[in-house]
Amino acid sequence: MRESEQRFRATFHQAAVGIAHVAIDGSWLLVNQRLCNILGYTPEELQLLTFQDITHPDDLKADLKYFDQILADNIPTYSIEKRYFCKDSSIVWVNVTVSLMRELSGEPKYFISVIEDISERQAALRDRQQWEEQIQASLLEKEVLLKEIYHRVKNNLQVISSLLNLQSAYIKDEQDLIIFRQSQQRIESMALVHEKLYQSQDLAKINFGEYIRDLVASLFAAYEVNEDAIALIINIDDRVFLGLDTAIPCSLIIHELVSNSLKYAFPTGRNGTISINLKKDHKNQITLVVSDDGIGLPSNFDFKNIASLGWLLVDALSNQLSGNIKIQGDMGVEFHLTFTLI
Structure with a gap:
């Protein structure tokens, strides 16, 4: 050989x-x-x-x-x-x-x-596939659980709102009745956040523009606003998605500001416009502007020194977001809130 x-x-x-x-x-x-x-x-x-x-x-x-x-x-x-x-x-x-x-x-x-x-490699792939399937099953289970939590919280908030509504039937004082109804509306605003989270594909956050439209529509209905008299302009950045910790304070701030405009900016017979603008820049900073072209604010207005629950809530919720507030009230009211989305 x-x-x-x-x-x-x-x-x-x-x-x-x-x-x-x-x-x-x-x-x-x-x-x-x-x-x-x-x-x-x-x-x-x-x-x-x-x-x-x-x-x-x-x-x-x-x-x-x-x-x-x-x-x-x-x-x-x-x-x-x-x-x-x-x-x-x-x-x-x-x-x-x-x-x-x-x-x-x-x-x-x-x-x-x-x-x-390649038996060992195939075994490792099978083990990985089984592990990934287990992770997916666990995520699905958590998703179902989270949806159930949002749904139950929403239902519980609606129950509280209904109890307040029933209780208001026994209130004779007009001022007390107004306070009850305002509290009821705030609770409904929070319930709407949980409803949107429940409906969202991403359970961690909601499309806030869609939420604002529903929130303001419910406020216009609650105050029986003549839409021919008061116009609404909403300009929302579709890229803004907020988690629960940010969405609730933001929603309550908008609730208070729009409610104030509906109650005070347009005396009987006066027409006008309410505008809501929300945008996010490349640095993840959110700018919220709520404005109206109503009668404006008194020259000596200082919202931090006003004994009003609504303005106290706006101040406290803005601090919760670590936001900066600016208010202009000489020609209508323009409220600016800026905060960084974390």
């Missing part, structure tokens, strides 16, 4: 991966020890079989498709992940890379197959 052929056989049999010469009909012509170790057969036992005999039926169709393409000289080589049946009937995942050796005349001679055991 020539020295070059001896070196080839030594390399062939000692390779770290399975190597085989496979006949055109699929029978094993020459196999190395690594392939025998992978499959559990002796070389003599393997040479009595074909690769079709030990290939998993679900993988055989794809394997034969590539097999025919390489014989037809449509592709020079192919690689496929497939399953083999071992001698003990267990299944092993392998990566098989196949090329075709031809005679000088071009006729097919035999295939050279390089077979790598």
Whole structure:
């Protein structure tokens, strides 16, 4: 035996991966020890079989498709992940890379197959897939639970609002009745936030522009506003999504400011406009502007020194958001609130 052929056989049999010469009909012509170790057969036992005999039926169709393409000289080589049946009937995942050796005349001679055991990799992929499925199931469970919490909170707030409404029937003092109804409206504003969160695809935050439209519509209905007399302009940045901790104080601020405009800005017979603008800049800073073109504020107006629950709430909620307030009241009222969205 020539020295070059001896070196080839030594390399062939000692390779770290399975190597085989496979006949055109699929029978094993020459196999190395690594392939025998992978499959559990002796070389003599393997040479009595074909690769079709030990290939998993679900993988055989794809394997034969590539097999025919390489014989037809449509592709020079192919690689496929497939399953083999071992001698003990267990299944092993392998990566098989196949090329075709031809005679000088071009006729097919035999295939050279390089077979790598990838069972551990497949097991790791299965474990990862199972882990991902468990995570998805856990997330779905938490999502359902969170939706249920939002739904129950909304229902509980609506119950409180209904109780206040029932209680208001026994109130004789007009001023006390107004206070009751204002409290009821504030509770309904918070309930609406939880309803929007319940309906939102992202349970952590809501589209605040959509929320504001619903909130203001409910206030116009509560104050029985003639929409022909008071126009509403809403300009909201659609990119603004707020979480619960930000949405509730923001909603209550808007509630108080719009309510004030509806109650005081337009005395009987006066027409006007209420505007709400909300935008977010590239630094994640939110700017909220609520304005009207009504009768304006007194020259000595200082909302921090006014004994009004509504303005006290606006101040406290703005501090909660770490926001800066500016108010102009000489020609109508314009309220500016800026805060950074965290």
